[in-house]
Amino acid sequence: MxxxxxxxxxxxxxxxxxxxxxxxxxxxxxxxxxxxxxxxxxxxxxxxxxxxxxxxxxxxxxxxISPVAPISAERRQLREAILPLCRSRSEGTWILNANRNDGRKRPEVTLAAFAEIASLIPSATLLMHCAIRRRGVDLAIERDRLDLRDSVIFTHDHASAPWHVQRLHDLYASCEIGVSSSTGEGWGLIAAEHAQYRAAQIMPAHSGLREIWGSSPQWISPGRPVAIDWVFDGGEPEPRDLAAAMLKLLKDPERAAQIGRACEIVAKQVQYxxxxxxxxxxxxxxxxxxxxxxxx
Structure with a gap:
């Protein structure tokens, strides 16, 4: 350009x-x-x-990083308000991947990772706030193939995009854990916004993210090498690594809360x-x- x-x-x-x-x-x-x-x-x-x-x-x-709105209600009430058709899933831990559906963000990796642990923690719910389809990838088909219809929610099934800011903030506040399966990242604004609600973040240990977040998140291996637009070297996380990280935090809420507090401190730094x-x-x-x- x-x-x-x-x-x-x-x-x-x-x-x-x-x-x-x-x-x-x-x-x-x-x-x-x-x-x-x-x-x-x-x-x-x-x-x-x-x-x-x-x-x-x-x-x-x-x-x-713009400040988020204060939590407006108890978590279960928030969940039922923003996704009223999903009341049956309003209990338990909610995990959020709100990165867009493209070849760099790779939300399908998160879906595959969650499939490995869904039966172990039946009360856990994965929310995917992104377009359901891109060329060559249909997350809805993949969800059904993995038998995850009951435990994976696509927010776009329940409300048209774009979401207004308050509703997006309520979504962040509803989810205790945030995940990324991106192959590379220059900043990662979604995680920063979500972390302001003291949500534990699970991230691939890409160099840019490590520079920003230090020891605060639950890191996973960047995985197998991939090219990003033939400009940058990235890595695609392995589903099993992401699954292990999610399972670790789901089984240890105190550890998840500790990571959430650490991530909140980073996201709320004055320098940002x-x-x-x-x-x-x-x-x-x-x-x-x-x-x-x-x-x-």
Whole structure:
């Protein structure tokens, strides 16, 4: 995109905000970013990786995490309010994967992992807040094939998208555990929003996520190597690893609560607030407008 803009004689300052979703594969596909006036990565390590492959000024500014609404009701009431047709599943532990259904996020891995433990913890429910279908993957067919119709809820079956913010926050507050089966991640906003409700997060140990979250989540192995858009090296988690992590937290609620508290602390850090991040963006834009390149 930056190359196209420059070819079209766009001479104004261009700022590119770039998520680095894994180790960079050679960098040839990122060289066009050298035409940007300023490249901004989400984290310092991501900025270092970009500096190694492009020739322009690179800095880092985190993705802001907006505060969530206070919990508006007891958990069972929330569940029955947002998903009234699922009252039979309103007890027990709810596990949430709210990442979109695409080839990088791979929600089908979460579904396969849950199939390994559903019969061991019959009261557990997996909620998938994403599109049910993408090319080559139909989560509804897969759910039925795995005999999970009773314990897996697709929120899009019960309400059309998009969900308004309060309802989404109520969904977060309804789920004690959040999971990701992504093959790579530059930030992971869903986990950060969900963690503000003290929800334990299970994540693949991708380098970008480790930089942000430290020791707070329940980590699993990134799994087998995969390419992400032929730009980054990622990893697809093994269902058995994710299943083991879910089972561990389901069997040990105290451990899940401990992880939830640790994840909440990370998600609510002042450095990720708009009060901290907004002025940094204002400084960057003002400096570019006045022909400066340094940020305070």
């Amino acid at each position: 930056v190359t196209r803009l420059r070819r079209n004689a766009i001479e104004c300052p261009i700022v590119a905000y770039v998520p680095v979703e894994g180790a960079i594969r050679g960098g040839e596909r990122l060289t066009g970013l050298s035409g940007a006036t300023q490249v901004v990565a989400y984290t310092p390590q991501a900025a270092d990786a970009l500096r190694a492959v492009i020739d322009t000024t690179v800095t880092s500014i985190p993705h802001a 607030s708009w009060q901290s991040i907004g002025p940094r963006w204002i400084d960057l834009v003002e400096n570019l407008a006045w022909g400066k390149t340094n940020q305070r």
